[in-house]
Amino acid sequence: STITNHLPTAELQALDAAHHMHPFTANDELAKKGARVITRASGIYLTDSEGEEILDAMAGLWCVNIGYGRDELADVAARQMRELPYYNSFFMTTHVPAIALANKIAELAPGDLNHVFFAGGGSEANDTNIRMVRTYWANKGKPEKSVIISRKNAYHGSTVGSGSLGGMAPMHAQGGLPIPDIHHISQPNWWAEGGDATPEAFGLACAQELEEAILELGEDRVAAFIAEPVQGAGGVIVAPDTYWPEIQRICDKYEILLIADEVICGFGRTGNWFGSQTVGIQPHIMTIAKGLSSGYAPIGGSIVCDEVAAVIGQDEFNHGYTYSGHPVAAAVALENLRIIEEEDIVGHVQQVAGPYLKEKWEGLMDHPLVGEAKIVGMMASIALTPDKASRAKFASAPGTVGYVCRDRCFGNNLIMRHVGDRMIISPPLILSPADIDEMIRRIRKSLDEAH
Ligand code: PLP
Numbered sequence: 001s002t003i004t005n006h007l008p009t010a011e012l013q014a015l016d017a018a019h020h021m022h023p024f025t026a027n028d029e030l031a032k033k034g035a036r037v038i039t040r041a042s043g044i045y046l047t048d049s050e051g052e053e054i055l056d057a058m059a060g061l062w063c064v065n066i067g068y069g070r071d072e073l074a075d076v077a078a079r080q081m082r083e084l085p086y087y088n089s090f091f092m093t094t095h096v097p098a099i100a101l102a103n104k105i106a107e108l109a110p111g112d113l114n115h116v117f118f119a120g121g122g123s124e125a126n127d128t129n130i131r132m133v134r135t136y137w138a139n140k141g142k143p144e145k146s147v148i149i150s151r152k153n154a155y156h157g158s159t160v161g162s163g164s165l166g167g168m169a170p171m172h173a174q175g176g177l178p179i180p181d182i183h184h185i186s187q188p189n190w191w192a193e194g195g196d197a198t199p200e201a202f203g204l205a206c207a208q209e210l211e212e213a214i215l216e217l218g219e220d221r222v223a224a225f226i227a228e229p230v231q232g233a234g235g236v237i238v239a240p241d242t243y244w245p246e247i248q249r250i251c252d253k254y255e256i257l258l259i260a261d262e263v264i265c266g267f268g269r270t271g272n273w274f275g276s277q278t279v280g281i282q283p284h285i286m287t288i289a290k291g292l293s294s295g296y297a298p299i300g301g302s303i304v305c306d307e308v309a310a311v312i313g314q315d316e317f318n319h320g321y322t323y324s325g326h327p328v329a330a331a332v333a334l335e336n337l338r339i340i341e342e343e344d345i346v347g348h349v350q351q352v353a354g355p356y357l358k359e360k361w362e363g364l365m366d367h368p369l370v371g372e373a374k375i376v377g378m379m380a381s382i383a384l385t386p387d388k389a390s391r392a393k394f395a396s397a398p399g400t401v402g403y404v405c406r407d408r409c410f411g412n413n414l415i416m417r418h419v420g421d422r423m424i425i426s427p428p429l430i431l432s433p434a435d436i437d438e439m440i441r442r443i444r445k446s447l448d449e450a451h
Helices: 009-019 027-033 073-082 097-110 122-139 160-165 197-216 243-254 276-280 306-312 327-342 343-368 399-409 433-450
Strands: 038-042 045-048 053-054 113-119 147-151 182-185 222-227 255-261 285-288 300-304 370-376 378-385 417-419 422-425
Touching: 009 027, 009 433, 027 378, 038 417, 045 197, 053 433, 097 113, 097 300, 113 122, 113 243, 113 306, 122 160, 122 222, 122 285, 122 306, 147 197, 182 197, 197 222, 197 243, 243 255, 300 306, 327 343, 343 370, 343 378, 343 433, 378 399, 399 417, 399 422, 399 433, 422 433
Parallel strands: 147 182, 147 222, 222 255, 255 285
Antiparallel strands: 038 045, 045 053, 113 300, 285 300, 370 378, 378 422, 417 422
16 A cells, blocks of 8 residues: 555654664564654654654754755745756766755855865765865875865765764764774863863874874874864854864864864854854864755765865866765755845854753753753754763663653654763754744753653
8 A cells, every 4th residue: 555644653664664774773672662654744843643743953964954854945946846857067067956056155265265176965975075175185296195084973874984983883883984094183072071170181182193193193193183163963062162263273284174063063063154163263174064955955075275275186086976965955955045134044043042051051061960051153062961960871871861861752743963971963954043942941851751
């Protein structure tokens, strides 16, 4: 029979478990519980197959920045599919959506980040970056500069290359990661790892690990350093103020290419167009995806500075994806950027929603479970602890407090994520103060029930 929204939930769940392998999921456990079936969405709310309305405080996977249900994007996609559903730019051809989107991105990106290499999403874009920075140094006559330094607990994607760049131990444990010549240094997570140091001293020490790694590996071997301006999937880890200026100084001193992975931070999330602007760095390459199209179509890419693009352009770059700059995805992304600009969504984050959320978020510190509250723009985390003074951790395993809290959120029709000892949000950027009040009410209720 035809599978539609009209089937009973249990039937949809059984069909799902029978044939659909879920990403980042223990599928046996899911099959027992049954996945929640999402059928529709509008604004900041999802609707499930039981008709429940769920406040999506994760904007999908950190991506639906303009919120759900914007007809303009659907109209543009339909128009583009009729006019030119597919073409590529491999062999001396191009098309208007890719031209227009690359020009728009170059206009929005800071400094001389003026060139865009498109990909299907963030993982592919980071794979591009691995090959791009190594090719850059090879073209400059320094092929031995191939090591890329990244950070523990970073998330840069799920392909073999981007998963290697990432610093997630459970990912490295499966499938033979990391690939050679990737090196990981500490993440600036003061709450979990700062010990007795002040946040400022700890931030500086974490940044100086980059210099130590360069000296240990050899200056002539290091190609690039990659990092998220605010570490997202690692738990919304906001670096102490001392961190980024020191990272910039070290990259400048040793002529290391700086790659900012803006897949989450880009397109308004931190209160500026790019997270690099918020933390005050000047990268040579930015990875983009997610908010580029607000998740309405899969698209990502690398924004590349003049110098790197010029050196790459000297020879054939043997790299590209069938869907690089896909016309429908590019047209949707362009329309999404038009909406962000016309509705001043970045200004809304910076001046309205961000400051209001910050006040309410930091107010969560009065809850007995909450030891630390961190926020930048519209991405935020709280650390759960049994003892605030000693920054003790709850165990992180199914059945323990973080998991219970996440499940209670789900039960209270709120999607909030759990990472280690932290609970995190990354809601659509369009939240009004009243939406924020409602979200905080559901978070407090869930925390109370987990306590
Ligand atoms: N980089 C960062 C910082 C991300 O958060 C993600 C996804 O969560 C990626 C890269 C991978 O992007 P994608 O899932 O589009 O391949």
